[in-house]
Amino acid sequence: YQEGSHSPYKSNDSTKRASVAGKKRSIANFSTSAYTEMIDEPILGMFAYTMQEVMPVLESTGMRKYEYGDIMVLDALGKSVQNMKLASDAAVALNVWMWIAHQLYSAVYACRRGEESVGMLIDLAVAYYIGNEQEVGDSGTGYLIYNLVEKMGELFGTKEDGESLANTKILILFNEIKEAFGVDANVCS
Numbered sequence: 001y002q003e004g005s006h007s008p009y010k011s012n013d014s015t016k017r018a019s020v021a022g023k024k025r026s027i028a029n030f031s032t033s034a035y036t037e038m039i040d041e042p043i044l045g046m047f048a049y050t051m052q053e054v055m056p057v058l059e060s061t062g063m064r065k066y067e068y069g070d071i072m073v074l075d076a077l078g079k080s081v082q083n084m085k086l087a088s089d090a091a092v093a094l095n096v097w098m099w100i101a102h103q104l105y106s107a108v109y110a111c112r113r114g115e116e117s118v119g120m121l122i123d124l125a126v127a128y129y130i131g132n133e134q135e136v137g138d139s140g141t142g143y144l145i146y147n148l149v150e151k152m153g154e155l156f157g158t159k160e161d162g163e164s165l166a167n168t169k170i171l172i173l174f175n176e177i178k179e180a181f182g183v184d185a186n187v188c189s
Contacts, residue, residue: 032067097145119178122181
């Protein structure tokens, strides 16, 4: 990391980009594409307008308010090397989280249209939640939401049987959602 550098956050280097279903994107792209890909999803508006209250600079950004994650990460990156950890956590907590929610909304919409992609969309949400190189209950491996939750579990003493209680419950819910869609063909009606 070099002060003022936004790589690999905005990297065009294909080795530093997420690739799912053949589509490559940088972590910044999770936020910068939010308006065009998520505008009909209520959670995007809720977060954009809430963040506007917390970070008044968003009020003057017009449509970019929907890119609140990118704006906040770039703000942290532009300040100092010490803010790199803040920028890294913000990129995951804001940008990746919104993309997980997007995958779940996409599954609901696909279900309503009777499409067969529902299970794949839920799997994508789980993949973005857990990420790569993550070991169960380990806050020292992995990079995405699961990892942040493991760190918080250690900080607040909420780990049980080696895993954060929040992660255990969230993964149970992901499995229940997937089972409901896979077992009951009428779940979408």
